[in-house]
Amino acid sequence: MLEIRFHGRGGQGTVNAAQLLAKAVVAAGGYAQFIPAFGVERKGSPVFGYFRMDSGTIWPKTQVYEPDGVVILDDSLIRAVPVFEGLREGGFVVLNTALDVRELALPPQAGVCTLLDATDIARELIGAEIPNTVMLGALARTMPGVDADILAGLIRGKYGEKNERAFRAGFGSAQVLRLKEG
Amino acid sequence: MSMIDALTGNECVAEAVRLCRPDIIAAYPITPQSVVVELLASMVADGKLGSKVVDVESEHSSMSVVKGAAMLGKRVFTATAGQGLAYMYEPYFSMSTMRFPMVMTLACREMISPGTVWCGLQDALSVRDAGWMQVFCENNQEILDMVIQGYRIAEDHGVLIPINVCYDGFYLSHQTERVELPEPSEVDAYLPPIDLPQYLDVNEPAIVDPNTVGSFLIRYREDHLACMQHAKSVIADANREFAARFGRDWGGLLGSYRMEDADYVLVTMGATTGAARVAVDIMRERGLRMGLLKLRFMRPFPDAELADMLRGRRACAVIDRSVSFGWDRGVLSVELAAACGAHGVELPVLSFIGGLGGLDLRTEYVVRAAEMLADAPAYLKDGAYWMNEDFLGEELGK
Numbered sequence: 001m002l003e004i005r006f007h008g009r010g011g012q013g014t015v016n017a018a019q020l021l022a023k024a025v026v027a028a029g030g031y032a033q034f035i036p037a038f039g040v041e042r043k044g045s046p047v048f049g050y051f052r053m054d055s056g057t058i059w060p061k062t063q064v065y066e067p068d069g070v071v072i073l074d075d076s077l078i079r080a081v082p083v084f085e086g087l088r089e090g091g092f093v094v095l096n097t098a099l100d101v102r103e104l105a106l107p108p109q110a111g112v113c114t115l116l117d118a119t120d121i122a123r124e125l126i127g128a129e130i131p132n133t134v135m136l137g138a139l140a141r142t143m144p145g146v147d148a149d150i151l152a153g154l155i156r157g158k159y160g161e162k163n164e165r166a167f168r169a170g171f172g173s174a175q176v177l178r179l180k181e182g
Numbered sequence: 183m184s185m186i187d188a189l190t191g192n193e194c195v196a197e198a199v200r201l202c203r204p205d206i207i208a209a210y211p212i213t214p215q216s217v218v219v220e221l222l223a224s225m226v227a228d229g230k231l232g233s234k235v236v237d238v239e240s241e242h243s244s245m246s247v248v249k250g251a252a253m254l255g256k257r258v259f260t261a262t263a264g265q266g267l268a269y270m271y272e273p274y275f276s277m278s279t280m281r282f283p284m285v286m287t288l289a290c291r292e293m294i295s296p297g298t299v300w301c302g303l304q305d306a307l308s309v310r311d312a313g314w315m316q317v318f319c320e321n322n323q324e325i326l327d328m329v330i331q332g333y334r335i336a337e338d339h340g341v342l343i344p345i346n347v348c349y350d351g352f353y354l355s356h357q358t359e360r361v362e363l364p365e366p367s368e369v370d371a372y373l374p375p376i377d378l379p380q381y382l383d384v385n386e387p388a389i390v391d392p393n394t395v396g397s398f399l400i401r402y403r404e405d406h407l408a409c410m411q412h413a414k415s416v417i418a419d420a421n422r423e424f425a426a427r428f429g430r431d432w433g434g435l436l437g438s439y440r441m442e443d444a445d446y447v448l449v450t451m452g453a454t455t456g457a458a459r460v461a462v463d464i465m466r467e468r469g470l471r472m473g474l475l476k477l478r479f480m481r482p483f484p485d486a487e488l489a490d491m492l493r494g495r496r497a498c499a500v501i502d503r504s505v506s507f508g509w510d511r512g513v514l515s516v517e518l519a520a521a522c523g524a525h526g527v528e529l530p531v532l533s534f535i536g537g538l539g540g541l542d543l544r545t546e547y548v549v550r551a552a553e554m555l556a557d558a559p560a561y562l563k564d565g566a567y568w569m570n571e572d573f574l575g576e577e578l579g580k
Contacts, residue, residue: 006563012502014479018358019188019190019358022188022358022359023187023188023358025188026186026187026360027186027187027188031359031360032188032358032359032360033357033359033360034357034358034359035352035356035357035358036352036356037352038352059356059357059455059456059457059459059460060456060457060460060545061320061321061350061353061357061453061454061456062353062456062457062542062543062544062545063542063544065544065546070211143247168419171479
């Protein structure tokens with residue numbers, strides 16, 4: 001079982017992105033689950049979500065405390081929310097940021113780090129600062145077991161061609177850094 | 183041939199209702215159920231569902247509208263949660279006591295106060311004695327399947343009692359997961375054509391439900407309770423045929439997991455069951471013979487069935503996502519004790535309450551409860567253990 005925790009802010013499309021990821025995994029014949037955790041539902045407030053993927057039925061209907069990876073759609077959340085809490089040894093971090101890896105205080109257990117300025121790419125390709133589809137591209141590049149073409153098709157179906165291009169730009173431009181051997 | 187997709191619990195309700203094709207839908211949106219109402223309205227607007235939708239200004243009106251339609255022998259649907267159910271209580275009670283069958287889904291949530299919109303089974307369980315059948319679902323597939331089964335069970339002429347299909351708010355209502363969507367023709371073959379008593383006819387004016395003296399009223403109650411008992415066999419039949427047609431056997435009144443040789447039994451309802459399955463596997467790996475009973479129907483309550491499954495076991499632990507005010511326990515714990523008492527089953531029962539107000543009922547909590555269960559005599563006490571944020575840290579009992 002692979003577990004991922006999503007962090008975003010209201011309005012960034014975090015929940016929709018994770019739901020599309022679950023649909024892509026299921027469309028490819030796998031099993032996936034996404035449970036969003038809503039606090040106050042308003043633009044800008046922190047949003048959480050819990051994603052699981054497996055080869056069979058996923059029974060627990062609970063939050064994720066020890067994720068194999070975290071996806072962070074807004075780097076200002078690093079100071080606001082314990083985004084790295086419980087990250088497993090060697091786990092991955094996919095982060096929307098304009099900063100360089102040396103400028104970031106990543107947790108010691110992080111094994112893989114994918115950085116990109118998804119907001120900038122989204123602004124250029126879809127004309128809005130909504131980074132979710134770009135971030136899905138970076139995530140599909142980082143995590144195992146996702147068929148990028150199936151996900152691209154689902155994004156096109158839900159949001160149109162501009163967002164599919166944004167997804168492919170995220171996939172293509174993401175810098176996947178291996179922080180540890182193995 | 184089923185279609186496979188990843189859908190939320192609320193989406194599963196709407197898809198199942200589309201497949202059951204009610205004549206009339208009247209529902210008022212409330213968190214966490216709102217998406218059900220929005221989707222059904224969209225389906226009707228887009229011509230994918232032929233139901234008539236009546237816009238209403240409240241839950242009291244939504245139930246009153248469908249009650250009127252039910253008097254004409256129509257298949258009807260509504261959905262609500264929490265405070266909406268509380269506001270609906272008056273027509274809710276008379277819908278069941280007038281014996282109008284229908285399906286109403288509940289995206290269960292905690293009751294106010296304190297102010298909350300988050301998960302808990304308190305709303306549904308607080309009205310368990312209002313004459314409806316109530317089934318609680320563990321995952322999105324079960325929600326979809328039980329809306330379909332619900333119409334078949336409720337509309338059976340030996341039953342004619344409405345049913346609540348209940349599911350944990352947010353943890354299921356907003357959870358996206360893999361589900362199999364049956365074809366309309368498959369559901370048509372499973373659900374008999376609508377054939378319900380018609381009490382109103384504009385050409386033959388009549389009074390429905392006048393004031394009734396106690397000597398008659400008590401007979402209505404006798405009949406209602408008897409039909410609720412008869413529903414147990416209808417539920418079992420509906421499950422059996424559903425399993426044969428669709429390949430999914432939910433167990434009827436009770437679900438079970440690794441119970442064959444179990445000495446110790448976890449008892450759960452709804453979405454909490456998933457974490458309990460994991461806990462059972464963990465305890466089995468440690469060499470303990472543990473099993474799981476999943477209470478599916480709160481009404482009719484499977485008293486004899488539950489007692490039979492517990493007879494001869496060493497101990498059980500009940501995990502509730504509700505409280506029973508006046509008892510220091512949750513609702514399921516109280517109901518289970520009554521069933522055991524009525525059927526002469528004596529065993530130690532540990533009670534746990536958790537997951538209130540949207541709190542996560544963590545797998546770690548259930549594992550801890552399972553560990554205490556394995557050493558039950560040391561942890562026996564009158565009241566419940568609270569699965570709050572101190573639960574794992576506390577040295578409990580002993």
